[in-house]
Amino acid sequence: MNSLINRIWRNIICPALSLLPKDQRKAVCESYAGRGFSDSPRAIAEELLNRGWKVYWLVKGPKEAESLPGGIKPLTIGSTAAIYHMCTAAVWVDNCRKWGRLYKRTSQRYVQTWHGFPLKRIEGDAESALDAEYVRAARKDSLMCDLFLSNSAFLTQIYRRAFWYGGEVLECGFPRNDMLFGPPGPSLEKVRRELRLPEGKNLALYAPTFRRDLGLSVYDMDYKRVCGALSRRFGGDWLILAKLHPNVADKAGELSLDPRYVVNASAYPDIQELYLACDALITDYSSVMFDYMNTGRPCFLYVNDLAAYKDDRNFYFDLDTLPFARAEDNDGLEEIILGFDGGAQRERTERFSRELGIKEDGTAAKQVADWLEG
Structure with a gap:
């Protein structure tokens, strides 16, 4: 038929x-x-x-x-x-x-x-x-x-x-990245208003990719500890915006998120506006790292299932060639945040972009x- x-x-x-x-x-x-x-x-x-x-x-x-x-x-x-x-x-x-x-x-x-x-x-x-x-x-x-x-x-x-x-x-x-070359103010105000975020908080975006089993184990981050590390390294009070991948966004209600440290931003439609609103990014194997690279802001990779994920799909690059610091557990994540070197990340980013012929203006x-x- x-x-x-x-x-x-x-x-x-x-x-x-x-x-x-x-x-x-x-x-x-x-x-x-x-x-x-x-x-x-x-x-x-x-x-x-x-x-x-x-x-x-x-x-x-x-x-x-x-x-x-x-x-x-x-x-x-x-x-x-x-x-x-x-x-x-x-x-x-x-x-x-x-x-x-x-x-x-x-x-x-x-x-x-x-x-x-x-x-x-x-x-x-x-x-x-x-x-x-x-x-x-x-x-x-x-x-x-x-x-x-x-x-x-x-x-x-x-x-x-x-x-x-x-x-x-x-x-x-990518046309979506054009806005990353503009002023962040309007996006920051819009994000704070629509997500009803408290004033005076620095924002970090957590945006990992999905897993083949569509599970949520990747979201085991110690959000309180991460906020503390960000505060110690960069100053101010911090709040994490967690944006689940669209393939698992409907499972957001299964997560237990303490609103003092993390807010579910999965329903926010345009992640580029979140990039502009946030002062740092934490991701894993997601291509969001390459978009966020255009902001020049701190980026950290949290890969708590590296061996299993690498066996599943493999990568185009050795992770060691990426311009961002990497951690496999909460201890390591705290360590790379506290040890962040902006100049070193900038140099690695410029070299990476040059070697791959990346064009964004x-x-x-x-x-x-x-x-x-x-």
Whole structure:
């Protein structure tokens, strides 16, 4: 039955939809499968809106639609309106793979921003660890893409080798990071207001990636002790914002978090605003470290399951080559915080960026919009 439905969709419905008139200045954007207004698609959408484009945003439901600013219209995924606007838009923008049955028209352009510079092996480089259905969807998605965005020569090589993609790559940086080159004040005020944070506290962001078993053992950090170490090294009172990975964010209620030291920020839609609001980052194997690197602020790696995780997916880099101090338990985390050397981190970061050909200058969204209008 599914095979018959797919043939009808592909051979009858999609060709019929392709006859609808296309709006040359309409874009349909999506981020993290409809979870809200965030990431590089957000930055591109804002740039296109400022240039007079009609911008629509795919959302899971009303809650996610609330994150959209004025001028950007929500579309519920799978709705008739969503299908219509995707069929008649000139441009699609997404940071994840598209799993639906909708096929892009040859005259449309699909910009795949991806969602980070990888530490872990991904896509074809980790194919044996991926679900076969995901690989099928990823291959189809890459065939539809017209442009991938890259922040480095290194990532471009991964696209060519492991993403089943042979099209154009624009090495412009990640549009989501453009805001990291601007003033932090507005984001800090917004984060404090929306999370109802106390005034006068320095903020540290804790944002680890997910584990294959979708467990929460990584969140065993001694938050009180970490806040104390941050206070001793940098001064002031500290509060940690814990942002669970989207794949486990719905389990946040299972954690016992003392609000004197840690606040659950998992529902906050845009992590870039959290970067700007926070004075330090603690992560593990997540690509957030490479984004936060643009702020020049302290970053620490807490990897309490290093051996098991490395066996699971392996890394593109030896962890010793990363520019950030690393710890495997709470004792070690306290030690690297107290011993933080800003000058040494800056030197290591500059060397790392130079060796991998990283390009970030705050103009990525503009470059993408120029490409679309060119």
